[in-house]
Amino acid sequence: MAGVLRSETGKGLALSAPATLYVGLLVAVPLCILVAYSFWTQTYVEIDRKLTWANYQEAFTDPLVRHLMIRSVAIAGAVTLATVCLAYPIAYFIAFRTQKKTLWLLLITIPFWSSYLLRVFSWKLILGFNGVLNSALISLGLIQEPLTFLLYNEFAVVLTLAHAWAPFAILPIYVSLQKIDRSLLEAATDLGCSKLERFVRVTLPLTVPGIIAACLIIFIPTVGDYVTPALVGGSQGKMVANLIQVQFGAANNWPLGATLSLLAMLSVGCVAIVFVVAVTALGRRIR
């Protein structure tokens, strides 16, 4: 035993055991239970443990499920696109245009000092019927009636999520920009590139890993987000996670909830893989 512990493999196993145990108990086991549930059925409080495809049939035939799934992917896609596009210039500014990098990185993490829930609520206060934005516009005389398209729709969900996830996009892109050897940029200039060409042909391809990381970090959790759509989404901003929540709560149909969860995971996985392959291939085409 002592000999095993002293060997490199033994040390490695010993060191990773707590984490493996933790992940095993809290991720793998619940996931297995989830898979099991998806093949069971429930009548009132009774769980019927006979294996069946019934939940999957229901999920695939119900137009609401399909509709919410597509909407979730679309909203998460829009959030990802908006966040990454807005985050890139900020990351670029911090990496190349300022000496006070630490200060800027600190400023960017400030939203994290308050809770996620509070941040969603504050957007509600800003965008609401009698909210900050409407009051301000009315007192400035720009509008007569409060704007109603600000809150309780997809727009509000995208805006709120994009704000909440911005630092997660800025940081990986910043790191990949920071890593670029400055002499590569000078070499591109030396070989005749203008600033824009240099960005497209050198900077952008070299930051593809950072962009992919940012996209995945944002896309995967936002597809399954239910707090933001529940609070600012109204009826047209509801996402698949809200439906899953209902199955485990009011509808009291855990098996269907489990099935929907698994399908959501699978579709996110597929979209993510297609995305990574496509972007990597695109990055290679730039010469």
Place this chain on the structure above:
Amino acid sequence: MSEQNIIEIKGVEKRFGSFVAVSDLNLTLKEGEFFSLLGPSGCGKTTALRIIAGFQDHEEGEIRINGRTMGEVPANKRPTNMVFQSYAIFPHLNVGDNVGFGLRKTKLSRNEIKERVAEALEMVELGGLQDRKANELSGGQRQRVALARALVMRPKVLLLDEPLSALDKNLREAMQLEMRRLQQKLGITFVMVTHDQYEAMTMSDRIGVMFAGQLKQVDRPEVLYSQPCNREVASFIGGMNFLDAEVTAENSESLEVNVQGFGQMTIGVNPNVQVHDKELLVGVRPEQLEISAEKPDGYDALVQGEVSDVAFYGESVHYYVRVDGLKDSIAVAVPNYFHTVDHSRGDTVWLGVQSASVIDLGKRESLGGEK
């Protein structure tokens, strides 16, 4: 080398805050010349190169390349290309795309680019490696790719920033010869920055020696070696024994001097020295001194001393000899013809020198940091 001037630099000055990186730089380079800027790190040589390339602006002065003023011309529009110290090989591109990077900007067709790239790789002996990934290259190959990538643009001037400093000694020496051969074949003006005196001497037609932002002397390597303009230049190019001397009589061609330890002799006036003083500094190269146990015949001056250190270099042996009345010991280099070390520590020896080997270095300057 033609007589056409390719680069004319007049009164260029670059300051970083109150620090003067390059001061009053004046330099004219001929077409097809291999020119090196030599100096210790921080002397401003790289800044000077970056000013020529257009990566660094400058406060005063003017630069003309190929007859055109470069004042408003940005780096990407200048007829220069650069080999970077880190080589700056694009990691996301293969060798062929790296070398063809600049050509894609031109009006050349895909096939023409392919041909030019293949030709350039052939030239640096990397023929057929177009598809090799950047991270699969060795240090020497990266250096060659960087060279091919710059030369494929057919620049008027190729700028090289410490191009060989990352290579090991054997590879470096092979590349020195190869780059020199390439430069002579292509007839392109090369401007190289280096802190390695041997690299500068073996490769260059002319060398500019820089100290503290100032270009002290520009000359052919053999002139720099035999007639350095002052103590700084003399100490940076090869080894040198510095001795104090008194001028007792002088005319336009020669000086009667009394050299500390060695006594009275007549030496030639160094045309590169600007200010002569009665208190003169003279220098003797270690290999110009004769060392022997017996009193040698036929030398203009002799001195006796005691061997304080012996250093064996393989191709030569260096003896350090203490002479009464001299602050520093005198270094003597003896070629290792017979594979023997003739003197050892503590031996009493005679040093002989011909007056023609004693170099006039002008007035004695007190140099900060040097003994």
